[in-house]
Amino acid sequence: MARPILFAVDDDVSVLEAVVGDLRRKYAQEYRIVRAASGQAALDTCDQLKTRGDAVALFLSDQRMPGMTGVDFLSQAMGLYPDAKRVLLTAYADTEAAIRAINTARIHYYLNKPWDPPEDKLYPVLDDLLFSWHQGYKPPYEGLQVVGTRWGSKDHAVRDFLSRNHVSFRWLNPDTQPEALELLKSRGLDDAKLPVVVFSDGTSAVQPTQMELAGKIGLRVQAEKEHYDLVVVGAGPAGLAGAVYGASEGLRTLVVEPDAVGGQAGSSSRIENYLGFPDGVSGDELARRGFVQAQRLGAEFLTQRVTKIRVEDQYRFVTMGDGRDVSCSAVLLATGVSWCKLDVPGGDELVGAGVYYGAAQSEAQSCKDEEVFVVGGANSAGQAAMNFARYARKVTMLVRGKGLAQSMSQYLIDQIAGTPNITVETGTEITRFCGTDHLQGIELRTPNGTDNRAATSVFIFIGAAPKTEWLPTEVARDDRGFVLAGPDLKRVGVDRMGDRNPYLLETSVPGIFVAGDVRHGSVKRAASAVGEGSIAIQFVHQYLAGF
Known part of the structure; x- marks a missing residue:
């Protein structure tokens, strides 16, 4: 964020240099020091500063200047920066005029020249004025901003994606906040197409896709490697547990999640029956801790949607929404479930x-x-x-x-x-x-x-529905789409995989495992999903050992 400005004005070059020098010695670390040699030049500079959105904390102006007195300048500057503190520099003979200016021009203080030593006669006055200015100053917001209406489905999708990924942003509604339209206008945009996202680097995006947002806010959208030991599809409790145990046990682990870490559990405001949290824990906090833990242990996270899985010999290829493939030796399906729609008119x-x-x-x-x-x-x-x-x-x-x-x-x-x-x-x-x-x-x-x-x-x-229609037909599911695994595969005729029985959480395709809510017969609880995600890694190791 740009530092606020201290603005010195004097037509006498030697006096102006002295003022600027004293200001720099005391305030250069916290403020920018700007100068002008006349009142009109100072007003022109103020116009430019205002256009750029710079903040002026204090004006320090000489009174006796040709063309425009200090009082006249400070009175006009007040229209551009009404909250800035205004100080008048006067000769001893102008003291009476300066006192009148405090009442008529709303000048905050006057100082007689010379002001030596500044430690006694200048800095204490300015310190008090600047402290007062900071009390009421609200720095301009320089983070990510979303301009959109409350009721637009695309607007909601953007806000929800940012919120679930813990990205701070300011929401401006053009229906109720005039500054929203001003922000759009400053970037040559209008409110015909919303939402508009203005990023902290000054760039903007009109109706951005989820992947565009992910790339701009720093989420990884392309895998670092071409091959992994394990690809975990989904970053809910089961996927996070699989990532923690997989990475901690030496597997090169990639976690692919299209929306936000935590899944449905991540949106739970308070889980009070999760072991080890006697006061309860939000699903968001539980997911955040799991994410940090998995990353620390070496798991890589990717914001993408998996659209296809295919098998070629001992390799499994996972296709992302952008068309890229990642190969791996084993896959853990931990996609969870999605809320069922209410099928009524207008929904x-x-x-x-x-x-x-x-x-x-x-x-x-x-x-x-x-x-x-x-x-x-x-x-x-x-x-x-x-x-x-x-x-x-x-x-x-x-x-x-x-x-x-x-x-x-x-x-x-x-x-x-x-x-x-x-x-x-x-x-x-x-x-x-x-x-x-x-x-x-x-x-x-x-x-x-x-x-x-x-x-x-x-x-x-x-x-909830499992949303597993994208899986290959070889992955057996029940009539509702939940994935069958282990002993449940007998109902579809899969008793053995060559010379062995299916592992407990292994699907009908060798090397593809399932954990959490998407599995047929699972207990729909966060703790159960975490348990399945962790023990699935045991079976992944057994499978890989059989290569």
């Missing part, structure tokens, strides 16, 4: 514009003082309800079943019951989403008939 059109699947932490603060609806009755829905209750005026949980006990942990049920702004409505489901450019209402089927509610934000947690 598809309003995704990201008031209808959200998952916790959508990026939207939580936008819901301040509003009513939020959470659809679902399992742990993820309960954790989300507790999180949104911190911001929203009211959280209404819509549960199709008879209650929460069937699918939610008791500790969450107790917390929800003790939170006054959470209401649970059982036997209730949404039958229609209403709205044009964003969600405005919902239609409900309740035990008492139908009901219409005003709504702007609905967060949906209604079961």
Whole structure:
């Protein structure tokens, strides 16, 4: 960030040099020192500084200057920099005029010439004024900025991707913040196509893709090597555990994740039944710790989407979304599951514009003082309800079943019951989403008939699907798409792989393993996924030893 400016103005070159010299001796480390030999020249420079967005902390101007007095200059400079401190340099004979200027021109202080020694007569005055200026000064934001509306699906996708990858940014909504349009205008853009992302290096991107964002924010999008011992597909709890154990045991390990480390568990606001965290831990924090640990042990992380896996002899080739291939000796599938869509009228059109699947932490603060609806009755829905209750005026949980006990942990049920702004409505489901450019209402089927509610934000947690259609047909799955492994392969006729039985977490394709929620019959809990991801590495070693 550019340093604030101390601006000295005097038509007498020798006096100006003396002022600048004294300022530099004391303040050069924290401020830039700018000079001008006349009031008009100083105003012209101020125009340029203002255009560049530079901050002026203090003006120090001589009073007796031809063409424009110091008081006149400081009065006009106040229009450009109203918060800057204004100091007038005067001869002893001009003291009375300087005192009047304090009242009429809102000058903060005057100093008689000469001011020697500056340690006694100059610096204490300026120190007090600069301290006061800093109290009210807000440095210009120089980090990443997102210009977008609250209700655009593309706008939401950008904010959500950045939030889940722990990238700090400032969101400017052109509907409510004029500075958003000013930022676009300064870069020759308009609000016809949003979102626009302005990066800290001054470049910008209009409606960027996820991969474009990943490259700009420093995520790796290309693998370092052509071959790895192990490629882990997915960076949820199972994938992170596989990465930690694989890397720690000497396997050259690559983890490929298209969205953000942590998977669905990463969006959980508080997991209170995970071993070793008596006060609970957020899914985001758990994922962050796993990511740091895996990296420290040597695992490499890649932000890409895997689109295909093929087998050639003892090699497995993993194809990325950009078309590049990475070869490996073994693959661990840890892709987790995705939320099932609510198949009711209006739902598809309003995704990201008031209808959200998952916790959508990026939207939580936008819901301040509003009513939020959470659809679902399992742990993820309960954790989300507790999180949104911190911001929203009211959280209404819509549960199709008879209650929460069937699918939610008791500790969450107790917390929800003790939170006054959470209401649970059982036997209730949404039958229609209403709205044009964003969600405005919902239609409900309740035990008492139908009901219409005003709504702007609905967060949906209604079961999960494995999304495994991209896998090769040789990888056996059940009728819902969950991957079969180990003893479960018998149902599709895979009893042996040559001269051996399938390993416990090995799929129907030798050398391709599975762990976590995407596996058929898995326990849908973070701790269980971590356990499977870690023990899968044992079987990877056994497989590699058989080469």
